[in-house]
Amino acid sequence: xxxxxxxxxxxxxxxxxxxxxxxxxxSRRLIGETALRxxxxxxxxxxxxSDLARALGVRVSSLYNHVENxxxxxxxxxxxxxxxxxxxxxxxxxxxxxxxxxAHAYRAAFAAHPSTVAYLSALPLDPHSTVxxxxxxxASQLQxxxxxxxxxxxxxxxxxxxxxxxxxxxxxxxxMLDPGDRTDVPRFAGAYIARRELAAAEGVTPAxxxxxxxxxxxxxxxxxxxxxxxx
Numbered sequence: 001x002x003x004x005x006x007x008x009x010x011x012x013x014x015x016x017x018x019x020x021x022x023x024x025x026x027s028r029r030l031i032g033e034t035a036l037r038x039x040x041x042x043x044x045x046x047x048x049x050s051d052l053a054r055a056l057g058v059r060v061s062s063l064y065n066h067v068e069n070x071x072x073x074x075x076x077x078x079x080x081x082x083x084x085x086x087x088x089x090x091x092x093x094x095x096x097x098x099x100x101x102x103a104h105a106y107r108a109a110f111a112a113h114p115s116t117v118a119y120l121s122a123l124p125l126d127p128h129s130t131v132x133x134x135x136x137x138x139a140s141q142l143q144x145x146x147x148x149x150x151x152x153x154x155x156x157x158x159x160x161x162x163x164x165x166x167x168x169x170x171x172x173x174x175x176m177l178d179p180g181d182r183t184d185v186p187r188f189a190g191a192y193i194a195r196r197e198l199a200a201a202e203g204v205t206p207a208x209x210x211x212x213x214x215x216x217x218x219x220x221x222x223x224x225x226x227x228x229x230x231x
Contacts, residue, residue, distance in 0.1 A: 026058060028066045032076030039077075039115040046115070049073075074119050075126050081109045081116065082131045095145040096219050099155070102138065103163050103215055110167035117164055146226055155222060162218055166211040174206055 034055050038047040049070060053060040067073050088105035092098045110117055125131060135156060142152035179189040199206045 026056065026062060026066060028072075028076050029080070031056070031063060031067055031073060032080050035073045036077050036080060036113060036116070039119075040113055046119070071123070074116075074123055075129070077116060078120050078123065078126075079130055081113065081120075082129065082134060084109045086130070086134055095141045095147075096223055098138065098141055099159055099222075100215065100219060102134075103159055106160070106163045107167050107170065107211060110164060111170035114168055114171035117168055121164055146230055159215075159218065162214060166207070166214065169210065170205070170207045172207070 031052065035047055035052055038051060038055060049060050049063060052073070053063055056063075067076065085102070085105045088108065089098075089102040092101060138156055139149075139152045142155055143149060147155060177192055179185055179192055182189060195206050195209060199209050202209070
């Protein structure tokens with residue numbers, strides 16, 4: 001090994017400066033992505049700003065050059081997930097298919113990061129968020145299809161509420177409702193086993209079956225409501 005290579009190796013082994021991020025250049029996006037990883041690693045306790053600074057290899061004060069507070073970190077996490085949803089949700093000229101595609105992309109994004117559901121569902125929307133743009137596109141499509149201005153918002157929230165619950169179900173243990181060896185609940189036990197077998201036969205999870213059925217039923221009900229209103 002040459003002297004230059006040895007020196008470089010020794011430099012790599014020396015502790016980095018506390019004020020210098022370990023990965024990339026410190027930015028709001030990097031802070032959000034790191035916070036999301038910390039949430040995934042520990043769903044129960046979340047993260048503190050000091051945990052975030054430690055993971056990035058910077059002082060806590062350095063974080064505040066990019067985010068105002070912890071709420072701003074969660075706002076950035078919302079932006080990250082929103083961009084993933086928008087990238088995965090295939091557009092469709094039919095309002096019900098557009099909602100269907102959006103719901104699937106939404107569930108996939110949050111099922112991958114279930115710990116964010118409780119935080120983001122109670123976090124007010126940033127007026128400048130890209131989420132607002134996605135909502136506007138959906139609201140426009142719904143209103144053009146005949147939904148009233150007020151109902152278009154209620155439709156979005158109804159689907160979103162169902163999706164968030166389904167995202168949590170997707171990340172939960174698949175045997176949560178297992179009745180075990182009980183003999184006093186034969187219909188329930190039979191339904192549990194039948195759904196598990198059907199999911200296995202179709203190559204999906206039981207949670208996937210429930211989501212597909214629930215979303216289809218919700219959209220079917222919305223289509224009927226719109227048809228009756230038009231009639």
